[in-house]
Amino acid sequence: MNGDGQVVLQRVGNTILIPVHGPITDEMLQALRRGLLALLQRAGARGVVFDMSGVEVMDADDFARLRQVAISASLMGATVMLAEMQPGVAAGLVLLDADISWARSARTVERAMEALKGA
Amino acid sequence: MKQAEFRHLFDVTDADLEQVRVYGKRVAPYIDAFIERLYAFMRGALGEHFAVHFPDTATLERAQGSLRRAWLEFWQGRWDPEYVASREHVGDVHAQLQIEPRHYLATMAHALKLWTEDLAPEGLSEAERRAAILAIQRVIAMEGALVVDTYNRRTQEIISQQSRALIDMSTPIAALSDGVLMLPIVGIVDSRRAQDIMRRMLEQVSERQAVAFILDISGVAVVDTAVANHLIRMTKAARLMGCEAIVSGVSAQVAETIVELGIDVGEMKTTGNLKDALKVAFRLAGIEQKS
Numbered sequence: 100m101n102g103d104g105q106v107v108l109q110r111v112g113n114t115i116l117i118p119v120h121g122p123i124t125d126e127m128l129q130a131l132r133r134g135l136l137a138l139l140q141r142a143g144a145r146g147v148v149f150d151m152s153g154v155e156v157m158d159a160d161d162f163a164r165l166r167q168v169a170i171s172a173s174l175m176g177a178t179v180m181l182a183e184m185q186p187g188v189a190a191g192l193v194l195l196d197a198d199i200s201w202a203r204s205a206r207t208v209e210r211a212m213e214a215l216k217g218a
Numbered sequence: 219m220k221q222a223e224f225r226h227l228f229d230v231t232d233a234d235l236e237q238v239r240v241y242g243k244r245v246a247p248y249i250d251a252f253i254e255r256l257y258a259f260m261r262g263a264l265g266e267h268f269a270v271h272f273p274d275t276a277t278l279e280r281a282q283g284s285l286r287r288a289w290l291e292f293w294q295g296r297w298d299p300e301y302v303a304s305r306e307h308v309g310d311v312h313a314q315l316q317i318e319p320r321h322y323l324a325t326m327a328h329a330l331k332l333w334t335e336d337l338a339p340e341g342l343s344e345a346e347r348r349a350a351i352l353a354i355q356r357v358i359a360m361e362g363a364l365v366v367d368t369y370n371r372r373t374q375e376i377i378s379q380q381s382r383a384l385i386d387m388s389t390p391i392a393a394l395s396d397g398v399l400m401l402p403i404v405g406i407v408d409s410r411r412a413q414d415i416m417r418r419m420l421e422q423v424s425e426r427q428a429v430a431f432i433l434d435i436s437g438v439a440v441v442d443t444a445v446a447n448h449l450i451r452m453t454k455a456a457r458l459m460g461c462e463a464i465v466s467g468v469s470a471q472v473a474e475t476i477v478e479l480g481i482d483v484g485e486m487k488t489t490g491n492l493k494d495a496l497k498v499a500f501r502l503a504g505i506e507q508k509s
Contacts, residue, residue: 184459186420193416193455200485206397206427206460 106134113145114215115177116208120153123161132168139175146215147172150208152183159197166201180204182211220364221302228360230353235295237353242293244339249289252332253282259328264321271317289329292361305361309368313376319366326362330355389418394496397429397503404437412448416455423461430499431456434492436467446481453486462487462502466495 106127109116115138117131135147149165169179181204192199205211224230245252257278261268272278288308291301312322334351342350391401399422403415423431433452438445453463465488468476476483489495500507 181458182460186417186424186459189455189458190416190420192458193451199454199458202458204458204460206423206429210429210460 106130108134108138110138110142110144111212114212115139115144115147116150116212117147118150118153121155121157123154123157123165125164128164128168132171135168135172136175139172139177144177146178146180146211148205148208148211148215149179149181150183151181151188152185154188155185157188157192159192159195162192162197162199166198169201178203178215180211180215182206182208221297221299224302224360224364225297228356228363230297230356230360234353234356235297237295237350238293238357239295241339241350241354242295244342245333245337246290246293248337249286252289252329252337253286255332255336256285256325256329257282259332260321260325263324263328267318267321271315292357295357297357297360302364305364306368309365310372312365313369313372319369322365322369323362326358330358389415391418391422393426393428394432395500395503395505397427398432398496398499398505399423399426399428399430400432400434402434402437406439407445407448409444409448412445412452416448416452419452419463420455420459423456423459428461430502431461431463432492432495432499433463433465434467434495435465435472436469436492441472441475443479443481446476446479446483450481450484450486454484457485462499464489464495464498466490466492 107118109118115135117135138144139147147169149169172179181202183206184204203214205214264271272281288304291304312319334347334354338347389401389403391399394400399419401415401419407415419431419433422428433449435441435449449465453465456463463486465486468488468490487498489498497507
């Protein structure tokens with residue numbers, strides 16, 4: 100995803116890598132969901148990795164909407180992982196009591212990819 | 219005990235205290251003039267410190283009021299537990315306000331001069347005057363020593379409290395191995411410190427690409443609902459970043475408290491000792507261990 104709402108979906112092996120860049124908007128998430136689901140339907144994938152390193156600010160609502168994207172992808176059989184979340188974002192979400200129970204996270208994109216190999 | 223020790227050290231006899239009482243009856247009526255002159259002296263002698271200690275009229279009036287009471291008590295010629303306690307309180311207050319002992323002692327010295335020279339009662343023979351002054355000097359010296367003693371003790375307490383707080387504040391995060399970090403938490407965990415720990419912890423997780431983080435709480439003084447919630451938050455935030463936090467050093471007592479308080483620890487990983495936590499952490503980091 101970049102500034103003008105374009106969604107970038109990179110296919111790496113059997114996984115789809117999505118670099119997320121803030122600020123997160125409804126339009127962006129909708130475009131992301133449509134693009135991701137279309138790609139999953141067309142080609143299938145074992146896993147989806149959200150690269151969160153470009154996100155500086157995220158509130159509980161943004162995170163809940165990201166959850167919907169993740170759930171819709173997992174309904175299509177893909178395991179979703181978050182990677183490289185920034186410390187401030189993680190601390191903020193926890194202090195805001197955001198629901199994080201759904202999220203599987205990895206420290207780095209490589210580790211996420213590795214974890215998904217076994218999934 | 220302290221009462222007797224000070225009297226012995228300064229050789230203050232019952233006769234001395236009687237001298238103070240008799241002299242006090244004669245000079246007590248001049249208390250207002252005394253207060254006025256003493257503060258005039260302090261204003262001149264203390265310089266910039268005077269404004270620091272007495273920033274406004276209300277403070278000044280309050281201080282003058284307690285000084286007035288203190289001197290009227292002094293002229294009662296008492297050295298009983300109640301009086302000693304009141305002088306210890308004076309020391310405490312001076313320590314808390316960080317009033318230098320030299321300023322206190324200089325003021326006492328000037329007070330002695332005021333009472334025995336400027337405001338000296340008339341009609342005393344030279345011998346009577348001399349005897350009274352010697353007695354008053356001894357009692358004032360004893361009182362000054364008590365106040366300064368208390369001042370010192372209180373100041374030391376303040377310093378050791380501060381250094382304890384400083385040690386408690388520190389969060390020494392150690393890297394045990396690639397991807398494994400550890401932080402022993404010692405002392406009291408309040409919400410401010412918990413936030414500080416969480417911030418440092420997450421920064422280090424990001425910087426050193428940690429996949430496992432051991433929080434050892436065997437040194438935490440009290441684990442109550444608030445502390446448990448802080449720990450749960452820390453582990454959640456770490457998990458969001460892809461790092462598993464393991465809380466080690468959960469004693470039987472702490473485990474019992476957590477259950478009694480009905481705290482839902484959720485998916486927080488906990489172990490009783492550091493050894494088990496290390497095993498879990500190394501497994502997460504994919505490090506082989508000898509069994």
